[in-house]
Amino acid sequence: MKSAISYLAAQFCLLFTLGCLSPDGLAQVARTEVIPVPTVTMSDQEFLAGVEGGRPATIAGELRLPKAGADRLPLVILLHGSGGIGSSVTDWEQDLLGMGVATFVLDSFSARGITSTINDQTQLPRLAQMEDAFRALAILSRHPRIDPTRIMLVGFSRGGQNALYASLKRFHRLHASPGTEFAAYVAFYPDCSYTYREDDDLVAKPLRILQGSADNYDPVGPCRAYVDRLKAKGNDAMLIEYPKANHAFDSRALASAVQLPRAQTTRHCRTMELENGLLVNAQTSKPFTYDDPCVERGVTVAYDEQAAREARQALHELVIAVLKPGAVATVTRP
Template sequence: MSLRTLVVVGAWSMSVAVAAAAPVQETVHFMSRDGATRLTGYVFRPGTPGPHPAVVMLHGRSGAYSAAARGTYSAQTLSLRHKMWGGFWAERGYLALHVDSFGPRGHPHGFPRHSYNDRPAEVSEQIVRPLDAYGALDYLRGRPDVAGDRVGLQGWSNGGMAVLAVLSPGSETANPVRATGFRAAVAFYPSCRVQERQGGYLPNAPLLILIAGEDDEVSAAVCHRFAAEARARGARIEHALYEGAHHAFDDPGKARQAHAPNRAASEDSKRRAEQFFAQHLRN
C-alpha cells in the first residue's frame, strides 16, 4: 500500500442501522494506570464463545456521550458513533471496550472545538489518556473471554492523538511484546503536530492513520508529512487521506452523512480498519 492513499468514493457497505442500534452489553469499572482514577467502560460482546481479540476505543474531545445526553451520562446516552463502532467490532468477533476518560474526571460533556490550550492537564491526551488505555488493557487481560495478547487500540480526534502517544517510544511500554502491549492501532483524524515536533517517532506497533482532506480541526498535511518521515525511518505506518471529507466523517448522523465524501470515507475507513485489525489481531 502506498503511504498516501487518496480516496474519493467508496464501494463497500454495511448495515449502519444495525450497528448503530447495537446495545452496550456491560458497563464496567476499572483503574487507570494513573493509580487514582476509576474509569467507566462500555463493553460490546460478540455472540459467540471466546476468548476473542479485543479493541479498546478512545473518544475524542467531545467525550463519550451524545450531545443530547443533557446530564444523563450512561450506556444509553453514548454517542451514535461509539455505539455504531462497538456493534461493528462485536459483529465481527471482537470484544470492544469504549473508555470514558472525561466523565470520571468531572468533564462528561467534553470540550468545544478549538479549546485545546484551555483544557485541564488531568485530561491530557499525551500523558493521562495513555494511562487510561493501558488501564483498559490491564482490565481486558483479566477477562476470560478476551485473548489478552490480541488487543488493538482505536481512537478518534483527541483519542487519536492519545493513540499516537500510546505507541510512542517513550510511552508506558516502549518495547511491548505480545504479552505487554497493544498489537496494532487505528487513529481517526488525529492532530499529528505533537509527535512531529518531538521528532524521531517510531510507533511500537503497526499504526493506521485515517485523515480527512477538508478537516477544519486538524491538519491533514501535517499528518501526511509526519507519517512519511516516520515511514522513512522504518515505522510500520499506513495512511489514507480522504479528499473532500470532513472531520468526524464516520459520524453516522444524518447531517454528517448527507455529504457524499463523508459517506465514502466512512465506508472505506470501516473496510480499512477491519482489514488492518484482521491482519494484526487474528494471527
C-alpha cells in the same frame, strides 16, 4: 480445519456485515460488562517525564462480547474524542461486534466531571487518555474471555491523538504494564502537530491514520510529514487520506455539515517536547498554553459517505489481518 472455517466466516462478514447483525440491525451482544479502570490524571509534563503519581481517578468502560462461550476473543478498545462518547463511537462498536470482535468503549470524561472539552481543552491534559488506555489494556489482558495478544487500540480526534502516540516505544516503557501491548493502532483524524522525543521509534505493530484532506480541525499536513518520518525509520505506518472529507467524516449523525464556532483548534500550532517533558510552542520557544496566539476557534465537522465507507473497508481489512476474528486462541497466562 475449524479455525480455517471460522476465518472464512469472518471474511464473509467483512463483505456482508449486515448478515452478521440481528434482525433489528444491531449486532448481537451476548454479554455486557461495566468494568472500572483505576487510573491517574497527570499533567502532560508529568506523563512525558514518567513521573509516578498523579491525581487518582476511577473511570469505567463497557465491555461487550459478541458471543457466549469460553473462547478468548479479539478486542478493540475505543477512545472517544473531545465531545465524549457519541454516535460515531457506538456505530463503530456495532460494526466491530458484527465482525465477531469484542469492544471496550472507555469513558475518560464522566468520572472526572467532564462533559465535553470541545470549547475548553484545558479541562483534561492531552495525554490523559493514553494513560487510561494503558490501564485498560492491563485489566482487559487478564479478562478470561479476551485474548491478550489480539487487542487493538482505535481512537477518534482527541482519542485518535492518544491512540497515535500510544505506539511510541518510550511511552510503553514509561506507562504500559510489562508484558502487555496492543496488536495495532488506528487513529481517526488525530492532531499530529506535536513532536515528542523519540517519536519515530514505534513498537513493531501496524499504525494507521485515517484523515480527510479538508479537515480544518486537525489538518492532515502534519500527519503527512509525521508518517513520512516514520516510514523513513522503517515503521509500519500508513496515512489513508480521503479527498474533500472533513473532521468526523465517519459520523453519520453529521449528515449536514455543522459549524462549531467556539471549538478550540491548534491547527496552526507546532508543539515540541524538550527535556523533562516540557512542551513548548515551537514558534516562540515558550511553554505552550491554550492562550497562545496560534490557538484558534471555529471548525467544521461533517459526514462523508464515501470516506466513511472506504474507512470501514480499511479498518475491516486491518481487523481481519491482525485480530483474525473467528480464530481459536491458545493463551498461556502467567
